[in-house]
Amino acid sequence: xxxxxxxxxxxxxxxxxxxxxxxxxxxxxxxxxxxxxxxxxxxxxxxxxxxxxxxxxxxxxxxxxxxxxxxxxxxxxxxxxxxxxxxxxxxxxxxxxxxxxxxxxxxxxxxxxxxxxxxxxxxxxxxxxxxxxxxxxxxxxxxxxxxxxxxxxxxxxxxxxxxxxxxxxxxxxxxxxxxxxxxxxxxxxxxxxxxxxxxxxxxxxxxxxxxxxxxxxxxxxxxxxxxxxxxxxxxxxxxxxxxxxxxxxxxxxxxxxxxxxxxxxxxxxxxxxxxxxxxxxxxxxxxxxxxxxxxxxxxxxxxxxxxxxxxxxxxxxxxxxxxxxxx
Numbered sequence: 001x002x003x004x005x006x007x008x009x010x011x012x013x014x015x016x017x018x019x020x021x022x023x024x025x026x027x028x029x030x031x032x033x034x035x036x037x038x039x040x041x042x043x044x045x046x047x048x049x050x051x052x053x054x055x056x057x058x059x060x061x062x063x064x065x066x067x068x069x070x071x072x073x074x075x076x077x078x079x080x081x082x083x084x085x086x087x088x089x090x091x092x093x094x095x096x097x098x099x100x101x102x103x104x105x106x107x108x109x110x111x112x113x114x115x116x117x118x119x120x121x122x123x124x125x126x127x128x129x130x131x132x133x134x135x136x137x138x139x140x141x142x143x144x145x146x147x148x149x150x151x152x153x154x155x156x157x158x159x160x161x162x163x164x165x166x167x168x169x170x171x172x173x174x175x176x177x178x179x180x181x182x183x184x185x186x187x188x189x190x191x192x193x194x195x196x197x198x199x200x201x202x203x204x205x206x207x208x209x210x211x212x213x214x215x216x217x218x219x220x221x222x223x224x225x226x227x228x229x230x231x232x233x234x235x236x237x238x239x240x241x242x243x244x245x246x247x248x249x250x251x252x253x254x255x256x257x258x259x260x261x262x263x264x265x266x267x268x269x270x271x272x273x274x275x276x277x278x279x280x281x282x283x284x285x286x287x288x289x290x291x292x293x294x295x296x297x298x299x300x301x302x303x304x305x306x307x308x309x310x311x312x313x314x315x316x317x318x319x320x321x322x323x324x325x326x327x
Contacts, residue, residue, distance in 0.1 A: 002096035003065035003072070004028065005083055008039065010076035011109040015042035021102030022046065029068035032056065039073055058085040065095060115188055118171045122179075133176060140169040152307065201225065223263055240264045251303040254292040268293075 004024055008017065017025075017039075025031055025043065031050045033040060043050045050073070056064075061082075064070050074082075083099065090097055121128040143165040150158045174188035202225050204210035205218060212218050230238040240260045246253060261270070271289060295302040 001066050002069050002098065003062065003086070004070070005079070005086070005097070005099045006071055006073045007078060007099060007101050008074070008076055008103045009105050009109070010038075011105050011112050012103045014038040014076075015045075017102040021100060024100060025071060027069070028071040030064065031071045031073065032061075033073040034075065037073060038076060043073075055079070055082060058082060058089055062086060062089050062095060065097075114167065114171050115175075118168070118175045122175045128172075131172070131176065133173060136169065136172055136176070140166070140173075143169055152304070201229075249303060251288070251292055251306060252301075254289050255296060255302055258293055258296060 006021060006024070008014070025048050026046070031043065031048055032053050033043070033050045034055060035052045040050060040052070056072070061070065061072060072079075072082075086097060123129070143162065147159070147162045147166055150156070150162050170191065171188055174186065174191050177185055178187045179185070200207045202222055203218075204221065204225075205212040210221065212221065227238075227240065230240075230242050234242060240263065241257060244253070244256050244260060248256070258271075271293065292302040295305060
């Protein structure tokens with residue numbers, strides 16, 4: 001005599017159960033399931049005579065299990081309270097009770113929850129409902145910078161939360177885009193499919209039959225593939241500088257432009273030079289551009305270096321403020 005509490009996950013299509021779960025369902029004396037459970041049609045298809053019932057009284061369920069093998073099919077979101085009460089009942093009067101997991105979450109399954117939550121928020125929350133791609137831009141930038149802060153501060157415990165905030169922004173933009181009815185509409189699945197296709201295409205040494213000798217050759221192949229993609233998209237007007245976000249912080253913008261130009265062998269004398277390029281009208285900007293190149297030549301990131309110095313300045317100003325308050 002036994003009681004089996006069959007647990008399933010709502011993140012896996014109903015009916016996709018383990019062999020052990022199906023074996024237990026077919027061999028049990030009684031299978032109890034609440035009305036409307038998503039597994040019900042599949043139980044019927046498999047010839048399992050399930051009894052539809054409201055959530056039973058824990059004592060009645062235990063009593064039934066003492067007369068024969070009983071399976072209770074838990075709700076997809078779980079019946080934790082019922083399971084706890086059953087556990088308390090059988091402490092002093094033992095019964096063979098097993099929690100059997102009939103299906104398991106796959107890696108990434110919780111992303112389905114994020115999609116569902118965003119759909120609900122977009123539909124039911126007045127603030128979320130009125131947002132657009134344009135109004136969301138500041139939040140995406142803010143969340144990205146908060147990720148940067150946690151990494152630079154070595155606060156890896158906070159990194160998970162900050163990455164979640166960025167991921168939420170991706171899901172938010174996708175749910176906004178899915179509402180359009182023209183050719184610009186897309187879903188979060190389209191976003192995922194696009195990056196999967198790109199990663200597979202740009203890693204032929206992993207997903208294809210290309211052989212590489214090391215990371216340098218991987219980078220070289222990556223640039224060749226990207227150049228081919230740009231040519232296919234823009235034809236004869238394609239440039240190695242296509243896709244560089246001109247709205248990014250100026251030091252990182254200069255560094256990215258210099259990297260792209262360097263990869264295709266552009267000469268250094270194309271860069272603005274002090275006193276030689278009247279078109280810029282900005283001697284300070286020219287000097288900053290040269291400092292970015294100097295940082296790259298030394299294996300440094302100018303943006304990160306300036307942030308590091310700025311943090312030192314911040315700490316010193318705060319220390320000065322504290323000393324002044326004490327004096």
